[in-house]
Amino acid sequence: MSVDLDKYFARIGWDGERAPTLATLRSLQHAHVLAVPFENIDVVVGTVPSLEVADLEAKIVTGSRGGYCFEHNTLFAAVLEQLGYEVARHTGRVRAGARPGEIRPRTHLVLAVRVPGATGARHLADVGFGSRDALLEPLPMVPGLVREGRGRRHRLVLEEADGPVPVWVLQIRSGDAWRDLVSFTLDPAPPPDIDLANWYVATHPRSPFRRLFAQRTLADGHLSLDGTTLTRTAGDGTATVEELDGERGVREVLESEFGIAPPPGVRPRR
Structure with a gap:
């Protein structure tokens, strides 16, 4: 199944050169x-x-909706492949917010993209992280290379692993230190593995995604938006927090500020 590129580009407001x-x-x-x-x-x-x-x-292109990482990056990968890029899918562990020593399951999807004819490294692409620390542009997969883009500084580092596959870690510069966001390995993630991770995130009783999130x-x-708590963060990092008035307040904000047309039955938990 191919994506209607005209509709997708209209959805994201893009009118660039359709070359890989x-x-x-x-x-x-x-x-x-x-x-x-x-x-x-949906969850x-x-x-x-x-x-x-x-x-x-x-859902995303014609339905005025968003999604989480598996949806965003699956759609983005399909678009890139139609344009002629070589795309590999890899699952990763979200380290942002994790406790020291905590090992989380592989519940994130990232893309390693190779530009046709280019002699340099592949690029890490991720349009589904959501947070204000997320990559706004692809990052060259060169360990230690610092890339500053649109006010955010990221790098990839390699960690020694117990197994045969090295662990890549995406980090963001936060103040005077580097902070981990996601770790992943470059072993392929075939569709059944991605489907399983997607099902786990959506159905596990202790999954954080059982509570409403929007970014x-x-x-x-x-x-x-976390449940009924809305946080607005300005470009200088100044944040204001507002507690919304239950389901009605959440629906109004989703429509007016997130551009989402929510289906019936959205009942956020505090």
């Missing part, structure tokens, strides 16, 4: 992150999000 170049990859990722919000409404209303490309197109990256800030 590094410049196109950069502008596409940035446009997608700004246009499509992160949200887990909250009791369904497992479909990762079929046709379903993702109907939107703005050109000059960030919006975050």
Whole structure:
């Protein structure tokens, strides 16, 4: 199943050169992150999000919705492959917010993208992380290389692992220190493994995604909705927090500020 590229590009407000170049990859990722919000409404209303490309197109491209990492990056990978990029899918562990020594399951999806004809490294692409620390543009997969883009500084480092496959760690510069965001390995993640991780995230009783989350990256800030708590963060890092008035307040904010048309039955837990 292919994606209707005209509709997808209209959805993200992109009108660049449709050639598989590094410049196109950069502008596409940035446009997608700004246009499509992160949200887990399907999980909250009791369904497992479909990762079929046709379903993702109907939901995200034409349905005024967002999604979480598996949905965003599955759709983005399909678009990139149609344009002629070589895309590998890898599952990772979210380290942001983890306790020291905590090992989380592989509940995140990232993409390693190779530009046709390019002699340099592959690039890490991820349009589904959601937070204000997320990559706004793809990052060259060169250990230790620091890339500053649109006010955020990221790098990839390699860790020694117990097994035969090295562990890559995406980090962000926070103050005077580097902070881990996601770790992953470059062993392939075939569709059944991605489907299993998607099902686990959507159905496990202790999954954090059983509570409503929505995030939107703005050109000059960030919006975050956690249950009924809305946080608006300005470009300078100044944050304001507002407690919304239950289900009605949440629906109004999802529609007016996140650009999401939520289905019936969204009942956020505090």
